[in-house]
Amino acid sequence: MWRFDPDSFRASQVRPGVIVVAVALLAYPLIATNFFIFQIGAYSLLLGTVALSLMMLAGYGGMVSLAQLTVAGFGGYMMAIFGTNSVDVHGFGWPWWVLIPSVILASATLSALIGAISVRTEGIYTIMITLAIAVAFFYFTRQNYAAFNGFTGFAGVEPPQVFGVNWRAPVPFYYLALAIAAFFYFAVLYGSRTTYGLALQAVRDNSRRMNSLGYDVTAIRVFAYFLSGLIAGTAGIMLVWFNGRISPGSISVSVAIDILVIAVVGGLRHPIGPFIGALAFVLLENFAIDLIDRERFNTVIGLVFLFIIFFSPDGILGLWERIRPHLMRKPNVARSDGARK
Amino acid sequence: MNKTLNRADALSLLQSSGQYALELEAISRHFGALVALADINLSVKAGERHAVLGSNGAGKTTLFNAITGDFAPTTGRVRLFGEDVTDLPAYERIRRGLRRTYQISLLFENLSVLDNLYLACRGVSRNRFALRRPRRDDALMASAETLAAAVHLETVRDTPVGELSHGQQRQLEIGLALSGAPRLILFDEPAAGLSPGERAELVDILNSIPSHIAYILIEHDMDVALRVAERVTMMHNGRVFKQGTPDEIENDAQVQELYLGDHHG
Ligand SMILES: Nc1ncnc2c1ncn2[C@@H]1O[C@H](COP(=O)(O)OP(=O)(O)OP(=O)(O)O)[C@@H](O)[C@H]1O
Ligand SMILES: [Mg+2]
Numbered sequence: 001m002w003r004f005d006p007d008s009f010r011a012s013q014v015r016p017g018v019i020v021v022a023v024a025l026l027a028y029p030l031i032a033t034n035f036f037i038f039q040i041g042a043y044s045l046l047l048g049t050v051a052l053s054l055m056m057l058a059g060y061g062g063m064v065s066l067a068q069l070t071v072a073g074f075g076g077y078m079m080a081i082f083g084t085n086s087v088d089v090h091g092f093g094w095p096w097w098v099l100i101p102s103v104i105l106a107s108a109t110l111s112a113l114i115g116a117i118s119v120r121t122e123g124i125y126t127i128m129i130t131l132a133i134a135v136a137f138f139y140f141t142r143q144n145y146a147a148f149n150g151f152t153g154f155a156g157v158e159p160p161q162v163f164g165v166n167w168r169a170p171v172p173f174y175y176l177a178l179a180i181a182a183f184f185y186f187a188v189l190y191g192s193r194t195t196y197g198l199a200l201q202a203v204r205d206n207s208r209r210m211n212s213l214g215y216d217v218t219a220i221r222v223f224a225y226f227l228s229g230l231i232a233g234t235a236g237i238m239l240v241w242f243n244g245r246i247s248p249g250s251i252s253v254s255v256a257i258d259i260l261v262i263a264v265v266g267g268l269r270h271p272i273g274p275f276i277g278a279l280a281f282v283l284l285e286n287f288a289i290d291l292i293d294r295e296r297f298n299t300v301i302g303l304v305f306l307f308i309i310f311f312s313p314d315g316i317l318g319l320w321e322r323i324r325p326h327l328m329r330k331p332n333v334a335r336s337d338g339a340r341k
Numbered sequence: 342m343n344k345t346l347n348r349a350d351a352l353s354l355l356q357s358s359g360q361y362a363l364e365l366e367a368i369s370r371h372f373g374a375l376v377a378l379a380d381i382n383l384s385v386k387a388g389e390r391h392a393v394l395g396s397n398g399a400g401k402t403t404l405f406n407a408i409t410g411d412f413a414p415t416t417g418r419v420r421l422f423g424e425d426v427t428d429l430p431a432y433e434r435i436r437r438g439l440r441r442t443y444q445i446s447l448l449f450e451n452l453s454v455l456d457n458l459y460l461a462c463r464g465v466s467r468n469r470f471a472l473r474r475p476r477r478d479d480a481l482m483a484s485a486e487t488l489a490a491a492v493h494l495e496t497v498r499d500t501p502v503g504e505l506s507h508g509q510q511r512q513l514e515i516g517l518a519l520s521g522a523p524r525l526i527l528f529d530e531p532a533a534g535l536s537p538g539e540r541a542e543l544v545d546i547l548n549s550i551p552s553h554i555a556y557i558l559i560e561h562d563m564d565v566a567l568r569v570a571e572r573v574t575m576m577h578n579g580r581v582f583k584q585g586t587p588d589e590i591e592n593d594a595q596v597q598e599l600y601l602g603d604h605h606g
Binding site: 190191193194195196197198199202205206208209210211212213214215216217220223 | 448452
């Protein structure tokens with residue numbers, strides 16, 4: 001459970017499993033084809049990062065927001081408008097070192113704004129209100145040509161040539177996505193045991209008590225939206241570079257729900273969950289199509305979703321935690337694990 | 342404001358802020374058609390130990406909620422240490438030195454005793470938004486340990502609160518209320534459901550509270566209430582029925598009739 005021992009993180013950090021995964025992720029481009037590096041590897045990391053921003057809000061803050069993709073999409077649009085694009089609408093061409101921090105900050109600010117609107121609601125109402133915001137932003141971008149170029153959106157949005165590297169090439173892009181994913185993964189993991197992280201989880205469990213201990217519950221929640229907006233906005237920049245383009249279709253409700261599915265299927269209890277969910281989703285999206293036709297894809301996703309939620313409310317992560325003791329049948333280990341709960 | 346107030350600061354603040362810890366002016370609270378509180382006037386002096394008696398549904402907990410801001414009163418004014426706080430949210434009142442316990446324990450069950458107390462100490466200090474982990478030598482961690490000892494929980498300080506006994510959870514409720522530099526504490530039936538042994542321990546803890554801290558104690562057990570209180574307010578049907586010293590209340594014929602009559606109901 002969520003404990004507050006300053007040493008616990010350091011101890012768990014150097015488990016052999018972590019090293020194996022790290023080495024595998026770093027060595028992956030050496031053995032994989034470009035398709036697997038870019039379309040599977042990098043894309044999973046990016047979707048996982050967006051879902052991580054939701055996991056942080058929902059898992060630690062108890063706030064399930066459907067507007068995370070809206071924040072990411074906003075970041076993407078800002079890149080196209082204030083950076084460069086190929087459709088001759090806006091494209092102010094700000095230098096990357098001004099553009100990128102500004103866009104991340106603007107996304108986080110938008111996220112905080114969304115938070116300020118929705119934090120007074122709870123549970124299903126938070127989902128409803130953030131869904132309404134997501135839908136409103138979708139239609140707004142579709143109808144607004146002055147700023148968002150309407151239905152067409154923007155194309156030709158590319159990463160800058162920094163250090164002479166073509167960051168859109170599969171291998172550099174993969175490593176960039178990996179670095180960003182790893183950074184936010186460890187930031188969230190570390191953050192969960194900071195003073196603020198503890199307060200956020202305490203608000204989730206018992207907001208009334210937190211209020212009567214002197215905490216401004218609303219401020220704590222809005223700040224969580226701000227932080228998650230930093231993650232979602234950064235992922236949004238990467239996504240627009242990944243696709244090269246952004247249009248209302250990129251931020252439609254069905255994609256927003258995909259993000260929710262990824263986070264929930266992966267597991268909301270640990271920041272690794274969203275990445276597991278994203279990988280499963282991307283693999284299904286790419287290969288289920290070989291088995292069934294495109295139209296049925298959503299049915300497959302839906303069934304997988306139902307299956308996992310039915311057998312494990314904590315997602316794939318929870319499934320794994322349940323299976324693991326059976327795989328490692330060392331009686332002593334199993335017993336001490338069970339006792340610790 | 343600098344971290345937590347120490348005791349000398351608290352005392353000087355107390356003197357500068359006038360004589361009363363709490364003044365209630367014509368407080369009422371309606372739940373739809375139900376009048377849970379009607380025209381309550383009550384003042385508690387700085388450092389005073391006050392007991393509130395009254396049968397089930399008399400409005401005692403509702404009165405506490407109005408004082409803390411958990412639920413705002415329908416009409417009336419609340420003044421804390423001379424300042425009108427009627428329009429302030431609960432957390433602002435807490436930061437001004439008000440604390441409370443809940444009739445039904447409201448604790449973080451997944452967290453250890455120490456972590457609960459640490460949260461309470463942090464809530465009335467700075468850096469609530471710190472994106473750093475508390476260090477081993479964090480001053481508030483030390484305060485949390487002191488508090489654990491003050492409410493006799495040092496032996497279970499690392500135990501998750503969900504695994505504590507009912508009595509220990511009640512003690513922790515009091516520990517949370519003692520965090521920082523409280524000036525007025527509201528205890529909502531801290532003795533409810535305790536064994537005689539635990540009750541004695543509770544009276545010990547209450548008696549060890551520094552004398553500059555005022556408190557209001559809701560207590561069904563008249564013996565306990567009359568033993569620790571300097572003044573007593575008797576509530577009935579959302580109104581103040583009688584007020585006086587423990588002696589006056591104990592020997593009041595009307596109170597005896599009402600209290601004994603209701604006690605079996
Ligand atoms: N949130 C609420 N909604 C509706 N009615 C309420 C609410 N809270 C309290 N009441 C009603 O207000 C009246 C006073 O309740 P309150 O809890 O203050 O009594 P009490 O004196 O604390 O009683 P007890 O000794 O049982 O704790 C009761 O009739 C109760 O039903
Ligand atoms: Mg009550």
